[in-house]
Amino acid sequence: MTDGAALPVKATDKSMVDFKRLDRILAGAHDRYASAEPFPHIVIDDFLADDVFRAAVAEFPPIDRREWTSYVHLNERKYGNPHPDSWEPPLQQIARDLTSKQMVTWLQALTGFPELLADWSMDGGGLHQTFRGGHLNLHADFTAHHTQRNWRRRVNLLLYLNPEWDDAWGGHLELWDADRSRCVEKVAPTGNRAVIFTTDADSYHGHPDPLQCPEGEARRSLALYYFEEQANPLARSTDYRARPTDRLRRVAIYVDKQALRGYDMIKRRFRLPDDIADRTLRILDRRNRTPR
Numbered sequence: 001m002t003d004g005a006a007l008p009v010k011a012t013d014k015s016m017v018d019f020k021r022l023d024r025i026l027a028g029a030h031d032r033y034a035s036a037e038p039f040p041h042i043v044i045d046d047f048l049a050d051d052v053f054r055a056a057v058a059e060f061p062p063i064d065r066r067e068w069t070s071y072v073h074l075n076e077r078k079y080g081n082p083h084p085d086s087w088e089p090p091l092q093q094i095a096r097d098l099t100s101k102q103m104v105t106w107l108q109a110l111t112g113f114p115e116l117l118a119d120w121s122m123d124g125g126g127l128h129q130t131f132r133g134g135h136l137n138l139h140a141d142f143t144a145h146h147t148q149r150n151w152r153r154r155v156n157l158l159l160y161l162n163p164e165w166d167d168a169w170g171g172h173l174e175l176w177d178a179d180r181s182r183c184v185e186k187v188a189p190t191g192n193r194a195v196i197f198t199t200d201a202d203s204y205h206g207h208p209d210p211l212q213c214p215e216g217e218a219r220r221s222l223a224l225y226y227f228e229e230q231a232n233p234l235a236r237s238t239d240y241r242a243r244p245t246d247r248l249r250r251v252a253i254y255v256d257k258q259a260l261r262g263y264d265m266i267k268r269r270f271r272l273p274d275d276i277a278d279r280t281l282r283i284l285d286r287r288n289r290t291p292r
Helices: 019-035 050-058 089-098 101-111 250-270 274-288
Strands: 041-044 069-073 076-081 116-118 126-131 136-140 151-160 173-176 183-187 194-198 205-207 218-229
Touching: 019 041, 019 101, 050 089, 076 136, 089 101, 089 151, 089 218, 101 116, 101 151, 101 194, 116 151
Parallel strands: none
Antiparallel strands: 041 194, 069 076, 076 126, 116 218, 126 218, 136 205, 151 194, 151 218, 173 183, 173 205
C-alpha cells in the first residue's frame, strides 16, 4: 500500500508538459535508453515549451527561504528544497505533471520498469541548486525510500533550470562505468535539458569538480525520483566513491560516506526531518573538511 507520497494528481488540460511530443518520440527514446552506456539513460533537450521553461526559471525560489536544506559536507555542497507546496505555481504544476499517472506510464514504457511510483514527498529530490565551489562527488544513489519502507528507487529524472550555462563553468553530469575506471559521458546542465536514467547499485554519476560559475550564478535543477514497491527492498545509503584521480582525498571521501551511512540508518529508523539533516551535515562538514 502507498499513501500521500504517491501520485498526487493526474495531468490536466493545463499541463505544462507536452505529452503528445513525448509520445511521438517514445519508440526511438526507448531504444536509445536501453542501449545507452554506461547504464540506461537518455538526454532530452527542449523538454518543456520555451514559455513554460522561462516561467519556471523566473519563479525559482531564492536560497534565503526557510524551505531550503543545506546538503553541505565533504562529498557534496548543494542546497535542496523538497517542499513543492511552497513553490510558485509554474514549478508546482511542472512537478505535478511529472508525477502524474500520464508521466509515470510514459516512464514505464521508456525504462522497462512496469510498476513505477512517483514520489510527491520528494525524498532526496525537489529543487536543487549548487553555487560556485559546490560539487557532488561520484556516487550511486540511495536505494530505498526513507519513509515508504517498501519502495525501491529505480529511475531519476533531472530537469535543468539554468537560464544560461557556459561550458567553462563546469558542472557537467558525469556518468561512469561500473568499476569507476573512466567517465563514459558528460552532460552539460544546459537549461531545459532533461536527463533520465536508471538508478542501480553501480549507476555511478556526479559532478565532482568544484563549479567555476560566477558569484550569483548557480547550477539549478528539478530532481524527481521514481520507485517500485517490493517486499524487502535493499536499503543502502548513497554510495560515494573516489575517482582514480582522487588519490589524496580517497580516505576522506570514505570516512564521510561511513558517517553518512550511520546517519542514514538513524534517519530511516526514526524518520527524522530535513532540518535535522541540515544540522547534522554541517557538523560532518566541519569534522571532515580537507584541503582540495
